[in-house]
Amino acid sequence: MELVCIVCPNGCRLDVEQRDGRVFVVGNKCKRGADFATAELTNPMRSVTSLVKTTVRGYPVISVKTDGEIPKSKIFQLMKLCDEITVSQPLPIGSVVASGVLGTDVNLVTTTNMEIANE
């Protein structure tokens, strides 16, 4: 089976084979490619970036990311969770807005530094 590694912009083309319950990978430039292929066949994982609302002036929404990977199948559940969050004060970049999301040990953290608008 052919896969494209999405870990970094190199986008290595991977040739993946599953034999005796083990995954064999060629074409990866680094170890992360092998890990990616294995996960892709067993339990695909994704980092997700999105937004949450805020009531802070100048920031109708603020960008967030998962600080690790979550199962691909839970992406839309995560989007629902994002919809439910409202930030009500200026937060520095990297602030946790939800911890341990969807039963994982992954947190949702902000990726924009909210500065008080000088408008």
Next chain:
Amino acid sequence: MKYDVAVIGGGPAGLAAAIKASEGGASVLLIEREARLGGILKQCIHDGFGVVRFGEKLSGPEYAYRFIERLKAANVQVSLFSFVTSAVKLSDTYKITYVCKDGVKYAECSKIILATGCRERTRNGISIHGDRCAGVYTAGAAQNLVNILGVMPGKRIVILGSGDIGLIMARRLTLEGAKVVGVYEAKSTPSGLTRNIHQCLHDFDIPLYLSKTVTRVFGQSRLEKVEISDVDERMRSIAGTEQLVDCDCLVLAVGLIPENELARTLNVPLNKATKGATVDQNCQTLVDGIYACGNALHVNDLVDYVSESGEIAGAHVTLQKTERNLLPITTEGKLLYVVPQMLDTNSDFGNVVMYFRASEELTNQRLTVTACGETIFSKTYAKLLPPEMERITVDFGKARALGELTVRLEDK
């Protein structure tokens, strides 16, 4: 006020240039038209930035933040909400006019760094006919609506253009609850990174249609449908292949063009291939004291190289002005362009950073740089793709004689 350097544009190129110039001892004014620094990165909330520079996959705002923090520590005067309307040469300085909250203001500086980024091609730029209805957006405008303002541009969306920006918007709009009916691409191969085809389209079952384009839009006041036609290999639509697709929003991700309004008013010669200024290895344009970097110079796919070009310009502005001796660098073979297009032999030419793009998809290529016929650099490439810019560093000091300079791409 009088400054050594005025940097126009507060995106990654301008930030890097301002920091570098200030660290080199120059007094710097950074002028940005928006409310916040960071340029286009503010709205690029997806990750994948900084892999070359930081070895990490940062989101756009996180990448920008690292430079904004360094800028705060540097002694740079920042003017936000300030739009530069013109720059003119006085006897040996430049006078910059900008509009800000206090009205029209002027600044005088010895040197200018243009870091104004790029523009998106619009509906007019690709001649889509039909009604003048609401609901047609460029990808950047749609991205700004969603990621900065928190507003959706539509519910049923057609995306034209399969470059990375189109792909990333397809995923973003899907995640926010819109139905992306399809991504349409006039070329026979997708333009974006394979990685993005996979994680933006395949992950969400968004169809990609190749060799097809939007030829007409329909809608009373709001977009109701678009006409899609097949195109031939020369990208001309084929009559009789039209089909209608219902949608309330068309997102155009059909290319970027360096923003060079100010370069024009300063009589800076532009390059046909890059649509940015012609520059030497220090990012100095053919007009002494005017520099260009980032997407204003040529459209980059990696922000890491945008910052790098800003740093090259920012480092050079702090040096004493010297008379330049410019040699043209000519290109041969299937090269779309090479930047820089000139070599100043009166300044350092030891480790010249050069960027190039192939003009078509190629395999087994050799790139050589020659000076008076003597090869001073050579590298082979298994595969070259026009959407992926390549970077090399060339030591022109190796050349016995610096005369005719050529960059050639040929079959291995």
